[in-house]
Amino acid sequence: MKKTILDFTEMKRKGEKITFLTCYDYPTACLCEKAGFDMLLVGDSVGMVVYGYRGTLPVTMEQMIVHSQAVRRGAPDTFIVGDMPFLSYQQSVKDAICNAGRFHKEAEVDAIKLEGGRRVIKQIEGIVDAGMSVMGHIGLTPQSSGQLGGFKAQGRTAESAMELISDALAIEKAGAFAILLEAVPPELGKIITERCRIPTLGIGAGIHVDGQILIVSDMLGMFEAFTPRFVKKYAALSEIIEKAFGDYIEEIRTGKFPQEKHCYRMLEGESEKLKTLLEKKHI
Ligand code: KIV
Numbered sequence: 065m066k067k068t069i070l071d072f073t074e075m076k077r078k079g080e081k082i083t084f085l086t087c088y089d090y091p092t093a094c095l096c097e098k099a100g101f102d103m104l105l106v107g108d109s110v111g112m113v114v115y116g117y118r119g120t121l122p123v124t125m126e127q128m129i130v131h132s133q134a135v136r137r138g139a140p141d142t143f144i145v146g147d148m149p150f151l152s153y154q155q156s157v158k159d160a161i162c163n164a165g166r167f168h169k170e171a172e173v174d175a176i177k178l179e180g181g182r183r184v185i186k187q188i189e190g191i192v193d194a195g196m197s198v199m200g201h202i203g204l205t206p207q208s209s210g211q212l213g214g215f216k217a218q219g220r221t222a223e224s225a226m227e228l229i230s231d232a233l234a235i236e237k238a239g240a241f242a243i244l245l246e247a248v249p250p251e252l253g254k255i256i257t258e259r260c261r262i263p264t265l266g267i268g269a270g271i272h273v274d275g276q277i278l279i280v281s282d283m284l285g286m287f288e289a290f291t292p293r294f295v296k297k298y299a300a301l302s303e304i305i306e307k308a309f310g311d312y313i314e315e316i317r318t319g320k321f322p323q324e325k326h327c328y329r330m331l332e333g334e335s336e337k338l339k340t341l342l343e344k345k346h347i
Pocket of ligand 1: 086107108109110116147201230246267277278279
């Protein structure tokens with residue numbers, strides 16, 4: 065049965081870890097639902113791992129909606145979070161509510177996620193006031209990685225950790241149901257997790273957070289452009305796919321594929337009839 069935001073709060077209370085993964089397409093969503101993930105994120109990381117952009121900034125609302133719809137079709141009974149892309153919420157509260165609404169109306173997501181702490185509090189409040197569930201995202205926030213000096217771990221000094229703690233508390237106060245912490249030290253993950261009543265989901269935030277998320281292409285070993293320190297590869301799909309492609313090419317070239325079992329034969333007697341027709345028409 066699909067979990068709700070109340071289940072996630074209860075899981076935190078009981079110390080049960082929340083399982084979370086990014087997902088961008090229908091076949092992977094089917095497998096994720098079968099595996100029993102608690103939540104899926106249609107992340108704007110789709111821009112990097114599916115479209116090959118160098119960052120997440122070019123991703124549009126249209127792309128996010130199409131991918132969210134595919135994931136919803138594949139995982140009808142899983143809690144899905146849609147990721148608000150760059151400039152879909154930063155400019156005004158009205159934009160934020162309209163675009164969060166599009167995710168719900170057009171892709172039937174259960175919640176949306178947006179990046180930033182105190183500077184997006186008005187947007188979080190507006191979306192929550194409009195009746196939608198919001199996940200905050202602080203630490204390394206890829207949409208503002210330019211300001212952060214690149215894809216770098218955050219909160220490594222006491223002062224910057226204090227800023228992130230204040231952001232987390234403000235996000236909770238604004239009505240978010242969860243906070244994603246990206247690339248922060250485990251001790252900071254622990255402090256935020258202990259001080260917030262809402263669940264924390266970590267990616268590179270250590271063991272003490274309430275749940276873990278990874279990028280699906282990273283954990284399956286399918287994205288080779290770069291691998292952040294926090295990634296654990298649970299499979300080496302690139303190697304398997306490369307071998308399959310190589311075998312296919314080889315078998316086409318050597319005539320080993322297709323075999324008889326891969327062919328559709330003409331109906332009984334039709335082959336002879338065709339031969340006669342060809343002869344009659346001198347073709
Ligand atoms: O877009 C995304 O996939 C994310 C990850 C950092 C979880 O936000």
